[in-house]
Amino acid sequence: MESLRDKVAIVGMGCTKYGDHYDKTGEDLLVEACFEAFEDAGIDQHDIQAAWLGGGITGQNLSHALKLDFVPTTRVENWCATGSDTLRNAALAVAGGFYDVALVAGFVTKPDGHRHANGIYGGGPSGNWFFGEETSFAGPPAGTFATFATRYAHHYELTYDQLKEGLGAIAVKNYANGLLNPKAALHRKVDMKAYLEAPMISWPLGLHDCCVMPSGAAAAIITRADLAPKFRDDYILVRGIGMSVGTKQGRLDPDYDWVHFEENVIAGKTAYAMGGISDPLKEIDLACVHDAFTVVELAAYEDLGFAPRGEGGDYAKAGVFNRDGELSVNPNGGLKSFGHGVGSSGIHKAYEVYKQLQGKCGERQVKGTPTLGLTHDQGGYPGTYTTVITLLSTRD
Amino acid sequence: MAAIVSYGAYIPKMRMGPGTKNWPNKTQRAITNFDEDAVTMAVAAARECLRGFDKSKVDAVYLASTSLPYSEKQAASLVATAVDLRSDIFTADIAHSLRAGTQALRMALDGVRAGTFTNALVVVTDNRLGQPGSDLEREGGDAAVAFLIDGDAAALKVSSSHSIVNDILDVWRGDGDRMLRSSPEEHFRYEEGYLHAVTTCVSGMLSHTSQQIADFDKVVLYSPDARRRGEAVKRLGITPEQLVEPPAGLGSSGVAHAFLQLIHALETAGPSEKILLVNYGDGADALVLKTTEDLAAVRQDRRSVAAQAEKGVPIADYYDYLRWRDLGPATLNGHRVAAAPHAIYREQDEVIRFHGMRCTSCGMVQYPAQRVCVKCQVKDTNEPISMSQGGGTLFSYSMDYVAATPDVPLLHGVIDFEVGGRAMMMVTDRDLDAVKIGMPLELTFRKFSEADGISTYLWKAAPAR
Missing domain, CATH: 3.40.47.10 (Thiolase/Chalcone synthase)
Incomplete structure (x- = not known):
């Protein structure tokens, strides 16, 4: 089994502000984060050879937003570990030499009355997930x-x-x-008393033990480590x-x-x-x-x-x-x-x-x-x- | 021969009375918790009745109630499944009349006497819902009882019975109505209804069997309220020594009311006591019963009506009750999603029978059953095990103030089962001040949601009674 160590580099990243964004769709957020990443890496969307998306319901959510013409795009879902697993899947493909430049993106929007809108798929009321044993906890996480x-x-x-x-x-x-x-979504001073x-x-x-769940998107451009110096000196x-x-x-x-x-x-x-x-x-x-x-x-x-x-x-x-x-x-x-x-x-x-x-x-x-x-x-x-x-x- | 060999009573924990804010009455009644109904109480009473008996011998279930969740769709089948009885049995709902319980009991006795059934289970349950502010709301009560009928043994014999029919609209609930209605002509309602029927029936029985009312050691009498009870007692000539008083503060629990008093009487009755039971509804039934030596053995192992009656906890506010019954202001604080019928059916063993698995390879108990054992990882070693046959202990918990339940905070429990295995479950009937890690729990069948006409049920944990 080979090690992934130092085989892949991040050469550009972007991230929106996180917040309510009631005025923005997933498309808006993905475009904003990805174009910041493109600019950071000194490329544009036509340089992307393959893409991975965390969130949404299909890779097409990303393809449509950026117009990644006919580039293979995969949607990853793995609950709250989705973002990191999206990066991991893309890194494996790049480390394997199958792509030189890949896009990794993730997003979340407030639910628009559709249970898939937040990127979580639970199976619905008829599935084992919400019925059966899992009804045992009817409350939020x-x-x-x-x-x-x-x-x-x-x-x-x-x-x-x-x-x-x-x-x-x-x-x-x-x-x-x-x-x-x-x-950051919240700018709030909270001391121990509060x-x-x-x-x-x-x-x-x-309340203050629980995270805030806003809308937002983040993106990374990754490449093989030996190609990274072509993009920037301070690659990661x-x-x-x-x-x-x-x-x-x-x-x-x-x-x-x-x-x-x-x-x-x-x-x-x-x-x-x-x-x-x-x-x-x-x-x-x-x-x-x-x-x-x-x-x-x-x-x-x-x-x-x-x-x-x-x-x-x-x-x-x-x-x-x-x-x-x-x-x-x-x-x-x-x-x-x-x-x-x-x-x-x-x-x-x-x-x-x-x-x-x-x-x-x-x-x-x-x-x-x-x-x-x-x-x-x-x-x-x-x-x-x-x-x-x-x-x-x-x-x- | 056919006789009663076991009994069980279930009185819900919650009360509505002087301890309840905004409850405008001086009387107290028992009420089902937000997650209980006629079905869940029936399951609790049946489990109580069957404790110590071989439930695999039960081959008929008669479920008597006026408040079952479906107009079309049997409830006895659901109760039989939740109690984890065999599938090749006879089940029937006996409904529509306050006399449903005595009717069911007589049918079950006939079935066993005829040799059709070895054991028959009679479950009598009612969840009385009157219009807010009505006398039916004030005087009602919620409770369930169960009796096991056997062809060989006897703890309580039924020696004769007598019935009369009296078709009258005194109290009714039309198809589609949720709540009971009654005739506003009170004199008509009680004089031509209750008082007429019970006196006619009892005098008929006495003359048919050449007995006097004084021949009975105890008399158990259905009554809609205390005032009419007093009137009936006077007209029938029942002495205070004979009269079995209903446990205080529970209300008149419909079809279960007379039987709850009967079980209360059995808790102190000696052998060879002669008991008259009078039930009412569209006429009246009179049953002559006789205790035997075997009663004492059953009694030892049963939660008494007296103890259950004492342990009530008042609901904090009448408006909470209205919210629980969906009669109050609209609230999002409730579960209103129906499971798909195919999902309910598919997961019946897991959710309704409450079967987990015992791995035939390594012995580990798991709930729910897994296709691949979580411990030894061998595939398909699932041997069903009833998770409800023992209790459990609380390993950890939280109290959720934003959960989708009418009764916040929702107590989430991490439960270690007595039979082995662990699961996260909701804990109901809880006393928040008494919750602590390691506390003993029992398992109880409860209602989870109601939507699209579908009532869904599941098992919860509750503090051991």
Whole structure:
């Protein structure tokens, strides 16, 4: 089995502002993000040899928007891990030498009264997904993720207040980062007091534990690493990718502890082995992780080796993951305030890492000279996940 | 021979009474929770009745009710499936009259006596929905009972019965009506209806069998409310010692009302007690019953009516009740999506029978059943196992304030089953202050949604009673 390490480079990226965008269609958002990426790479849409789209219901959503005349285009759907898996599929094709220049794009729009409009396909009421076992949780995702938080507190013998202080540190950090990001959906100052006083959504998770779900699009132009210098000097290399898909073990098996996500651990190990990482906290300069709920970011700290088990909250409170901390996590504001654009999230996370590694993030630039970043996408619910982890690094 | 060998009663946990804000009455009644109806109560009563008995011997189910969810489509078949009975059995709904319960009981006894059935299950259930503000709303109650009829053994014998017919519009519900209506002429309604029928029927029975009312140890009497009950007791000459009082604060639970009192009487009855049961509706039925020595053994293992009556919890506000019954202001806070009939049918074993799997290769229990075992990964090793035969414990939970349910917050539970396996399930009948990791749970059949005329059901967890 060959390694993907350093075989593919990102030579251009684009990303819309994330927000309500009630006045924009998916076409508008894709055009905006992709043309920013084209300009960044110094190409136009006629240079694209193949394209992959996260979100929508067909690759044609992208072909039609950009007029990618007769170019092969594939739509990828993999829940909240869609964005990263879209990049992964394109990277594999480019690394294999089948295409020199490929487009990776993802988007999400507010539902227009059609259940596919947000890019999530659930099967509909007649399918096994909404009937049968899955009717067991009739609520939105918060209810399932909150069971993880409840068990986490029980397992590590944290009081409610102790749990919330750890999660609150994560929320406050991500709000603060979002304030400095003009493309973030929310620009809102939320301190610990406001966090603790927020309305309950699904106990123990409150409003500020939950991400914002805006509209937006992000895009990347990728090429083989040996071709990258033709596009730009500061291209970014794909150092490694790890992916893991659960088979519902945690949902079915009473032995599962409900305080970690095995898919994260395995995808992390794969990516770290490929990228030659042995001490993630020290070696990685920044990470954009899946914080659909604060407790998911907490789990990522522990599953990805950023913090010892049971200490993720303490590390967050100590500022380890702040923008000026040892490992900046979600410097773009995270899904919490930048926004969770299902279908595009993995790509907008890569956009942040790409820009940070190029030193172009202005006010919110992480400290020092970052050379290695990580993105983490996680789709599913406690008990079964699809996790994709991507390591991106500067050249040499 | 044919006799009753087991019984079970189910009284929903919720009450509407003085503890309920905006409830304009002094009386209290039992009400079904937002996710209960006549079918779910029937399943609960049937499970209670069958505990300790071999349910594979049941070969007939008679379901008596005036409040079943369908005008066309049997409910007994659904109850039989949820109780996980055999498929090669006789099922029938006995509906349309408050006397449906005594009718069903007599048919079941006849069927077993004739040798047609070995065991027959009679389930009597009613979810009384009166117009908001009406006396039917005030005086009604919701409850279910079940009896198992056997050809060999006996805990309660039915020695004779007598019926009269009295066709009258005193209380009715037209085809298409959701709520009960009644004649505004109260004197007519009770004098020509209830009081006329029960007195005529009882005197007829006494003269046919050459008995006196004083010959009975106990008398169980259906009654629409306390006032008419007092009147009937006086006219029939029933002494306070004989009269079985209905458990307080439950209301008049329609077809189940007389039987709920009967079970209440059985909870303290000795052997060889003679009981008269009088039921009403479009006429009246009088049944003469006699307890046996075997009653005590059944009683030991049953949740008593008295205990269930005591454990009620008042609904906070009458307007919550109206919202639960879809009688209040329109709200988006409810599930109104019908599952496709083919999906309900396809997933009957998983959703209604509540079968999981036990892997024949590694033994692991999983719910729902998987084609490939999650543990040993061998294909098609699915041996069905009933998940509802035991309870469970709460491994983790959340309380969802934005869930699509009329009763927020929705308690999501991660449940470890007593029979093995784990699932995420909704937890109903919950007391939020008492929820904690590790608490024991029982499994209960509940209504999930109603749309396009389709009622869908599933199993939930509830705090162990």
